[in-house]
Amino acid sequence: MSARRTRAISASERTGVLQPANLARFDARWIVPPDDVREIVDTYWAVRWHLDAGESIAQRIIDHPSVTFSIEHGDVDAPFVVTSARSHAWTRTLAGRGDVFAIRLRPAGLAVLSDLDPASLGPEQELTAALDARAHALLERIASAPDPARRAELADALVRARLAERPLRASQRIANAALEALTAQPHVQRIHDVAALLGTSERTLQRALRTHVGRGPGEIARRIRLQEVVRCLSVADGDIAGIAVDLGYVDQAHLTNEFRRVAGVTPGAYVEALARTQAALRGPAA
Known part of the structure; x- marks a missing residue:
């Protein structure tokens, strides 16, 4: 290989x-x-x-x-x-x-x-x-x-x-294309716009993802976006407000609520815990 x-x-x-x-x-x-x-x-x-x-x-x-x-x-x-x-x-x-x-x-x-x-x-x-x-x-x-x-x-x-x-059917190709589009653009976007980008209807897009992933496009988009929030929080010095703007959230509170529902902590608490973990791995200062 x-x-x-x-x-x-x-x-x-x-x-x-x-x-x-x-x-x-x-x-x-x-x-x-x-x-x-x-x-x-x-x-x-x-x-x-x-x-x-x-x-x-x-x-x-x-x-x-x-x-x-x-x-x-x-x-x-x-x-x-x-x-x-x-x-x-x-x-x-x-x-x-x-x-x-x-x-x-x-x-x-x-x-x-x-x-x-x-x-x-x-x-x-x-x-x-x-x-x-x-x-x-x-x-x-x-x-x-x-x-x-x-x-x-x-x-x-x-x-x-x-x-x-088992060659691919049309719905499988639509589901692939939809997840690829959502992954490439993790910021907040309307599912209608994603469907238009792919040249299909919103209903067809929703049906394809539920059939082949078991989740709707809104839930899939939120999960990808939260993965991007985690990445940004770990490399952007905890600039939560800036991350919210970059990813298209209505405001910082929207990001905070979405993150807390899934991660169980606020972004601020997560950044503090991340800093403690990194300090522990570095060991005591000389």
Whole structure:
């Protein structure tokens, strides 16, 4: 695999990780899918950790509005997991040692790789053969590869084969295009304008996203925007008012209320906690 396909996940990126400084404490990498599988796979990512006895990392996350399949090994709850977007920030606690290889799907991907209904998925559940034989068989095959790079290459081949079996329908392409447009422009925007940009109706856009992601466009847009708020708060010296203006919020209070509903804290309290975490990781001053 070309070295250009894999790179470390940076603390300055839009990941939704609420303690981005923790990314330096374990190996976390993006693996970019090739162009011919990008209609199905948004990205692969891989994480590996080996912590001292008694040590743990509680990682709070506002997740991307997508469905993810993961292959997990070590001190984990299940070997295969499927997750969908949660309504609120959630916590993944890492302890001991382990690794995860994940496939974050584009909206079109779930119907190609599985028989799951996104509207019926819980936030996180074990992906068993009983839950979905098609997706389970896929992950079993990918898990047979020995490392993330070769898992990604095997996943590429399997995704191509699954896509040949189930070519994309028009609604899947609309859902892909909608999520791409919302991700590219995370500021507040009217769904009517997004639909017009894509040359479709608002009703068709809403139906496509609910069918293939299990969420409506407004909820998806808010989640992407909050991920961008997290990124900005971690790199912009806590300028909450400036971030509100840049992202098109009515005012700072609108941003604060939206952030608090999902993250459980105000942006100001989050910035203060972030500063304490960063200071603790730096250690005592000389």
